[in-house]
Amino acid sequence: MTTSPASGPGTAAAPPSGGGRARRLSGVRLQEYALVLVVIALFVAGSILKPDSFPTWDNVRNMLTQASVVGVLAIGMTFVIATAGIDLSVGSMVAAAGMFGGVLVDPEGSTLLFVFGALAFATALGSINAIAVAYGRVVPFIATLAMFSIARGIALLLNDKLPVGLLELNGGSFGDPAPFSLMWFGTGRILGIPVSVYVFLGVVVAGWLVLNRTRYGRYVVAVGGNREAARIAGVPVRRTILSVYVLSGLLAGVAAVLLCARLGSASPVSGNLYELDAIGAVVIGGTSLAGGRATIVGTFLGVLTFALIFSLMTQLDLSTEVQQVVKGAIVLGAVLIQRPEARL
Amino acid sequence: MSMMRLPAALAVAALLAVGAAACGGDSDDDGATATQAAAGATTGGEGGGAGGPVSIVASVPPTDHGWLGAISKNAQAAADEFDDVDFRLLEAADADSQAQQIEQVISDRPDALVVLPQDGAALTPVAQRAEAAGIPVVNVDRLFTAPDAATATILGDNYQIGVLAADYIARRLDCRGNVVEIQGLAGISVTEERTRGFVDELRKACPDGGIDIVARQPGDFNPDTGLRVMETILQAQDRIDAVYTHDDDMAQGVVQAIRNAGRDDEMFLTGVGGSQDAMEQIKEGGLYEATFLYNPNMAASAVNMARLIALGEGFPELVPPEVPRQIIVPAATVTSENVEQYEQYAFN
Numbered sequence: 001m002t003t004s005p006a007s008g009p010g011t012a013a014a015p016p017s018g019g020g021r022a023r024r025l026s027g028v029r030l031q032e033y034a035l036v037l038v039v040i041a042l043f044v045a046g047s048i049l050k051p052d053s054f055p056t057w058d059n060v061r062n063m064l065t066q067a068s069v070v071g072v073l074a075i076g077m078t079f080v081i082a083t084a085g086i087d088l089s090v091g092s093m094v095a096a097a098g099m100f101g102g103v104l105v106d107p108e109g110s111t112l113l114f115v116f117g118a119l120a121f122a123t124a125l126g127s128i129n130a131i132a133v134a135y136g137r138v139v140p141f142i143a144t145l146a147m148f149s150i151a152r153g154i155a156l157l158l159n160d161k162l163p164v165g166l167l168e169l170n171g172g173s174f175g176d177p178a179p180f181s182l183m184w185f186g187t188g189r190i191l192g193i194p195v196s197v198y199v200f201l202g203v204v205v206a207g208w209l210v211l212n213r214t215r216y217g218r219y220v221v222a223v224g225g226n227r228e229a230a231r232i233a234g235v236p237v238r239r240t241i242l243s244v245y246v247l248s249g250l251l252a253g254v255a256a257v258l259l260c261a262r263l264g265s266a267s268p269v270s271g272n273l274y275e276l277d278a279i280g281a282v283v284i285g286g287t288s289l290a291g292g293r294a295t296i297v298g299t300f301l302g303v304l305t306f307a308l309i310f311s312l313m314t315q316l317d318l319s320t321e322v323q324q325v326v327k328g329a330i331v332l333g334a335v336l337i338q339r340p341e342a343r344l
Numbered sequence: 345m346s347m348m349r350l351p352a353a354l355a356v357a358a359l360l361a362v363g364a365a366a367c368g369g370d371s372d373d374d375g376a377t378a379t380q381a382a383a384g385a386t387t388g389g390e391g392g393g394a395g396g397p398v399s400i401v402a403s404v405p406p407t408d409h410g411w412l413g414a415i416s417k418n419a420q421a422a423a424d425e426f427d428d429v430d431f432r433l434l435e436a437a438d439a440d441s442q443a444q445q446i447e448q449v450i451s452d453r454p455d456a457l458v459v460l461p462q463d464g465a466a467l468t469p470v471a472q473r474a475e476a477a478g479i480p481v482v483n484v485d486r487l488f489t490a491p492d493a494a495t496a497t498i499l500g501d502n503y504q505i506g507v508l509a510a511d512y513i514a515r516r517l518d519c520r521g522n523v524v525e526i527q528g529l530a531g532i533s534v535t536e537e538r539t540r541g542f543v544d545e546l547r548k549a550c551p552d553g554g555i556d557i558v559a560r561q562p563g564d565f566n567p568d569t570g571l572r573v574m575e576t577i578l579q580a581q582d583r584i585d586a587v588y589t590h591d592d593d594m595a596q597g598v599v600q601a602i603r604n605a606g607r608d609d610e611m612f613l614t615g616v617g618g619s620q621d622a623m624e625q626i627k628e629g630g631l632y633e634a635t636f637l638y639n640p641n642m643a644a645s646a647v648n649m650a651r652l653i654a655l656g657e658g659f660p661e662l663v664p665p666e667v668p669r670q671i672i673v674p675a676a677t678v679t680s681e682n683v684e685q686y687e688q689y690a691f692n
Contacts, residue, residue, distance in 0.1 A: 050580060052582075053579050053580045053581075053582070054579075056579075058579065059579045062575055062576065062579050065575075066572055066575060066576070156408050161407065161408055161413055162410075162692060163567070163593075163596070174603035174604060174606065174608075186604075187604045259568060262571060262600070262604065263567060263568060263571055263596075263597055263600055264600050265567070265596065265600075267566070267567045267568060267597075268408065269408055269409065269566050269567070269568075269593075270566065270567065270568040271568065272564070272566060272568075272569075310572075310576065311576050311579070314559075314561055314573060314576040314577060314580070315576060315577075315579060315580035317558070317559045317560065317561065317580075319560075320530040320531070320561075320562050321530075
């Protein structure tokens with residue numbers, strides 16, 4: 001479930017003779033359980049306050065669909081933050097990737113071309129972040145803040161600040177879009193479950209496997225835990241750092257496809273501040289901003305927490321100002337109850 | 345007297361009358377000042393003189409939104425109409441850089457400044473400095489917070505937009521039904537006025553009630569936020585008759601949410617602004633029934649006003665050299681019945 005530096009999957013089962021390391025590991029696990037309680041509590045609260053509309057399959061499906069966009073970004077963000085980095089540019093990259101794909105298929109094109117274009121462009125932008133951080137030694141905050149601005153500017157430049165309509169790509173339509181039309185990725189369903197939810201869950205599972213079951217995953221966490229020690233232990237530090245920003249870019253492309261496929265268009269102003277929700281989900285999930293400790297399951301639960309909060313408060317029609325206070329309070333509470341360091 | 349027979353004179357008079365009336369219903373400090381002459385109208389324009397070339401600088405927020413894009417296009421087009429205008433359009437990323445930009449411009453001493461502030465309050469001091477330096481300022485759409493920050497002001501009527509929307513929806517629903525309101529950005533005057541006008545007028549149009557606003561959430565003027573908010577509201581509400589959205593661009597996301605849910609026969613929707621997309625959908629008929637024109641032409645009028653002020657000419661059909669201190673451009677209801685008439689103002 002989780003990984004901390006130099007602790008393979010077997011460590012958890014080992015007797016607690018590992019001292020501090022083992023205690024920290026169990027701390028992470030406690031956090032995950034605590035966040036499960038937060039998710040359940042929010043769902044129960046919604047079911048009590050909105051018994052007719054909240055605990056329905058339709059609403060769960062809607063929340064998961066909405067969570068898929070920021071969810072995919074948050075998995076990439078988990079890898080970046082695990083190396084003690086940050087990626088502030090993911091929201092802008094979502095807009096730029098969508099617009100690039102959109103311009104490619106306007107007025108003629110296919111879903112495949114759109115998807116390929118969006119993924120390739122986002123990956124290219126992520127690569128610029130990666131090179132700046134890994135080889136230019138620019139602080140991640142600054143490098144990705146620059147990309148935050150550059151990518152937004154590119155999104156606006158690509159079609160003279162105008163959105164691109166994508167509704168009819170490969171037989172897409174409202175309601176029941178043809179398989180493999182663009183709209184199908186956003187609103188189509190297989191066995192009653194939206195395609196975008198399969199994509200989201202696929203990314204979560206893949207992220208979990210890579211982080212917890214591969215040598216590369218251990219490298220990512222090791223680099224964030226203690227860069228010097230990792231270097232001495234033979235971890236390819238630069239290449240590892242390079243890779244997480246490329247990955248974050250690629251996943252911004254995936255998020256762009258999922259968003260455009262629901263919106264039926266690419267908009268240069270979309271994705272605004274998605275990075276904050278992604279970072280928020282990662283951090284309340286228990287991944288350390290200081291690096292060296294990362295949990296995909298925690299991030300997944302963090303994403304669900306944000307989706308539940310949004311859905312619940314919007315369904316209750318709370319005013320914006322109340323929403324802001326309540327959301328902040330829930331996030332703070334969620335972090336406090338799971339802090340292993342907190343003495344309660 | 346003969347002058348007053350000209351249609352142009354009537355148009356100006358009508359504009360002023362509507363402005364004064366709208367002000368009356370507004371909490372605006374200036375009240376009905378539309379006919380009041382501006383004291384400092386002729387202080388600027390040293391470079392002007394009779395017929396001489398005048399330099400005008402316009403400063404606008406980032407034009408990443410359909411309506412703001414139309415504002416800058418219209419300003420440029422108005423300036424291009426005149427041979428005697430030397431025009432420069434500056435786009436600022438945020439309120440701070442807009443203030444710095446204007447500070448810079450003051451030292452170039454243009455004959456007039458046209459400013460659509462990112463944030464009226466934040467840019468008031470720098471506009472006051474321009475006025476104090478003898479450069480007349482024409483304030484567009486978002487108000488400065490001090491009377492000595494602008495020689496003249498031209499703005500749309502957000503309160504009236506809410507009023508027109510309430511009238512349309514009340515009549516269309518015969519004062520019976522569930523309405524959802526998707527607002528713009530929370531906490532700015534544009535949004536608050538569009539909501540206040542709507543609520544006040546619904547009360548007047550349906551004195552016995554009957555229309556419930558079942559949800560009111562901000563969509564931040566973004567299509568993707570509009571989509572997400574509407575998807576969730578559709579979950580919560582099993583019967584919606586009408587949706588009042590604050591913006592045509594954002595409404596495209598709201599429309600998409602409704603269509604994805606297959607509920608477009610259940611309700612109708614209105615926008616604000618007057619975008620090409622909105623007008624096309626209104627013509628086609630169906631979900632998108634109306635929009636309320638918030639005419640970006642006001643930027644063209646602002647450039648014309650700046651030119652006249654800089655030339656010291658006053659306004660045609662008004663006794664020179666005074667110019668009106670405030671002009672409020674009326675909103676208009678655009679539906680399938682009159683959309684042809686308004687298409688010329690559509691922006692994309």
